[in-house]
Amino acid sequence: MIIEQAKEVLRREAEAISALIPRINGSFAAAVDLVLACEGRIVVTGMGKSGLIGQKIAATLASTGTPAFFLHPAEAIHGDLGMVTGKDIVVALSNSGETDEVINILPVLKRIGSGLIAMTGHAQSTLALNADIVLDVGVAKEACPLGLAPTASTTAALAMGDALAVALLSARKFTPEEFALFHPGGSLGRKLLLTVEKVMHSGEENPVIERDKTLQEALFVITSKGLGATSVVDETGALVGIITDGDIRRSLEKGYDVLSRPLTETMTPTPKTITPEKLAAQALQMMEKNRPRPITVLPVVDKGKKPVGMLHLTDLLKAGVV
Incomplete structure (x- = not known):
């Protein structure tokens, strides 16, 4: 009843x-x-x-x-x-x-x-x-x-x-940006107002390697920084690619000798990037909608395309954006 x-x-x-x-x-x-x-x-x-x-x-x-x-x-x-x-x-x-x-x-x-x-x-x-x-x-x-x-x-x-x-x-x-102005408090405010700059890894925590290095050297950088990836830059410091630990694992299936090969043979050229002033929620959307599969890291670049930070999905989780 x-x-x-x-x-x-x-x-x-x-x-x-x-x-x-x-x-x-x-x-x-x-x-x-x-x-x-x-x-x-x-x-x-x-x-x-x-x-x-x-x-x-x-x-x-x-x-x-x-x-x-x-x-x-x-x-x-x-x-x-x-x-x-x-x-x-x-x-x-x-x-x-x-x-x-x-x-x-x-x-x-x-x-x-x-x-x-x-x-x-x-x-x-x-x-x-x-x-x-x-x-x-x-x-x-x-x-x-x-x-x-x-x-x-x-x-x-x-x-x-x-x-x-x-x-x-x-x-x-x-717009979402205007909506965020009226909702600064709580988890909604964090999701709408938090910028990439506030959660990215910068300075010594930012993994970067020159493109003339070997895959083994890239592996050392990835391991020491603990973000599962490193940005690859040219002689001017501009971003030209990214290497992830997944890229290295897949390369090792061909044999350990690949570690001595140039990292440019393994890196992903022109990766997805984001700038520091963008909303963290926008970074999350980029990660989730990436094709053919979602990604967990995003290089953060300045106006000159130089990597100034690295953003990991776990950073967004800790900040309450996800």
Whole structure:
């Protein structure tokens, strides 16, 4: 009984979200255009459970390039409406469209001159009739068996808010670098803000060998530095190749005499490289997407193509990028 009831809740909420797809229409596009043209901020408001959903929508907008904040409607009528300007757009959430605290601030919003986007389940409600744009988030039935607790309706409102935020993100051509600026803390911040320079092996730890050396000498460098590879440079110090311990093992299958041969016979010319200022997450992506197989090391080069460091996959693991 309990399991089936839980499954039914998920079915109803999934149906509520699916029902929104046909409603992504001209009104939705108009809402996106209105927000893009906004010279102020997006002010999200709502009471009760709708207010909690509104807080999440405001947070998502703010973190994806659309300046936004949440305004509690009960606090708004006691002075916080001073936060709203005529350049702002208000996004008001109310499933019924008749929530007293939300309705009470509408006359003031009109006087201030801010735009109003309503997210409601009733197109003929007071909120909808006073809005510039209405986003229909109505549901056929709540997931609550009593039909009382906001469940499917809040899920639908949250999904519509996400759709709006992502549409705006795409329209603004919001980049991962911009996203990183708003998420400096925790593992997400490390993944997005950490640069190659901060985790690479440089100086004495950076394995480098001249291209006129033997494979045996390259093996000694690889062993002493412990990164499983060494950069190969020409007479000017510019990178011309890389040798990994795997390359050497495969060469030894031909006989030990290869160790006395020039390392250029074994090295991989023009290897994948990265520069110090690039994000560590970008280095990880390069390693994982390398073909025909992923790689575990990347030479780090400066503008003159000279190797200034070596980055190993384990460095990214230790830094929490992976």
